[in-house]
Amino acid sequence: MINDKKNWKKKISLFLTAQMISLFGSSLVQYAIIWYITLTTTSGFMLTISTVCGFLPQIAISLFAGVWIDQYDRKKMIMFSDGIIAMVTLLLAVSFFLGYREIWLLFIVLLIRSAGTGIQTPAVNALIPQIVPQENLMKVNGVNSSITSFIMFISPAVSGGILSVITIEATLLIDVITAFIGIFIMFTLNIPSFVKKKDEKQTTVQGVKEGFLYVKDNPFIKRLLLFLIAVMILISPAAFLTPLMVSRSFGPEIWRLTASEMTFSAGAAVGGLLISAWSGFRNRMHTTILACALYGGLMIGLGIAPLFLVYLGLNFLIGITMPIFNTPINVLLQEKVNSSMHGRIFSLVQISSSCALPIGMMIFGPLADIVQVESLLIVSGGCVLLVALISQRHVS
Known part of the structure; x- marks a missing residue:
């Protein structure tokens, strides 16, 4: 060792x-x-x-x-x-x-x-x-x-x-x-296994059931998953509808759509380096909630951006917030969840995120054909801010 x-x-x-x-x-x-x-x-x-x-x-x-x-x-x-x-x-x-x-x-x-x-x-x-x-x-x-x-x-x-x-x-x-x-x-x-097999005869179905029971009996993990699902649903307009907004409001040129995707990814790369150097607040959730609040505010900014360059700048900043939001969650789970349950809990997190975004699109996608995407970004961004505020009260 x-x-x-x-x-x-x-x-x-x-x-x-x-x-x-x-x-x-x-x-x-x-x-x-x-x-x-x-x-x-x-x-x-x-x-x-x-x-x-x-x-x-x-x-x-x-x-x-x-x-x-x-x-x-x-x-x-x-x-x-x-x-x-x-x-x-x-x-x-x-x-x-x-x-x-x-x-x-x-x-x-x-x-x-x-x-x-x-x-x-x-x-x-x-x-x-x-x-x-x-x-x-x-x-x-x-x-x-x-x-x-x-x-x-x-x-x-x-x-x-x-x-x-x-x-x-x-x-x-x-x-x-x-x-x-x-x-x-x-x-x-050479990576030694720290995972002890409790029951060699445990079936896959029993293992899945054990994972759900672990979440049920752990209030913190349960709240964290619910928080993550709520945020993922609410940020879906920023994740999927911004290309539609760019096309409608700024122009349908391919270079604009490419610039939109690249500024977000560039921001996310910077955000990863930032959280690596900073390590966040001592309370991991405070860091995640701060990033959540910033994301909500920046979504509102996207909805009122008057120029494409302003939009790109805000999109870059949103990219920065993503690793600052996600990384503390991963670390919290790595720290607080038993090593023997890491695989199942991280799988549940992946399922939650993967399901929440399509659910959000089922809600906001049809609305985008009725109202402006900008309006959806402003409303959903405000809701993200509200979720951050409520969550901050629970962890304070």
Whole structure:
């Protein structure tokens, strides 16, 4: 254990490097697949199917993935999910090289890739506290958030540039190569398991039930999940409807939509570095609630922004608030939840977030055809501020 304490910085550096390489390849290919479907079919219906295929499996498998993450070696779970994603992507590339370019093949691959992500994401969050001392969790989670945001920032441009030079099948191979590198780095890491298997005969269903009972018996986790769901529903207009607002109010040019996405991702990368350097308030929830309040105020700002440049500036600031909101939540769960339950709780957090945003769109999406998006941003931003105020009273 002493050696582990001394070597944790080297281990987490290699671990984050492996995840960064793997995520970069996956992001490039994910954009490439979606753009290929868009350009090949020019069908909104097909694009909707691809979105569903890339979204629903994460929700469906996360419930069970949490149990597997708590029962088996988390490092091996990450390597396994990464390997499965790489294998199906390789099979798709081979199929395309041989001339079989059916769209339904892309949908199947998106389904499997999404399921793999549903395993990998909570496994990564559960594994970090096995490597990192508790007092350094905020810094490491902040760095991880910044890396993810930076990849999301550069992936669309890099993927577009690659697709303009090489074919889709050659682009698919990038994910295979980066996954292999990531798996190799993970294989070299010696990460002892801190998770004790309480019951070797426990079924997956029993494990899922145990996870829900854990939340039921833990008022703090329960309130935290409800808080997260409420905020995710209310911020959905900022997450999904701003491209519509930009198109309607500032102009339908592609560069405007691209600038909107890139400023948010750039802000999120800066926010990850900020929370890593600052580490937030001693009370983790105070940091999250502050970010929540700032997000609500900035949503109102988006709704009244008179110029596109002002909108971009506010969008950049919103991006900064996201890691400051999310990172303390991850750290709180890593600190307060039993190690044997990390997988299930992080899976429930992923399910909550993944379900809340579509619910928000079911509410605000149709309203966007009746009222201005700006009005929705102002109202929902005010509600986010209200949630922050109520939550602050409960943790004070």
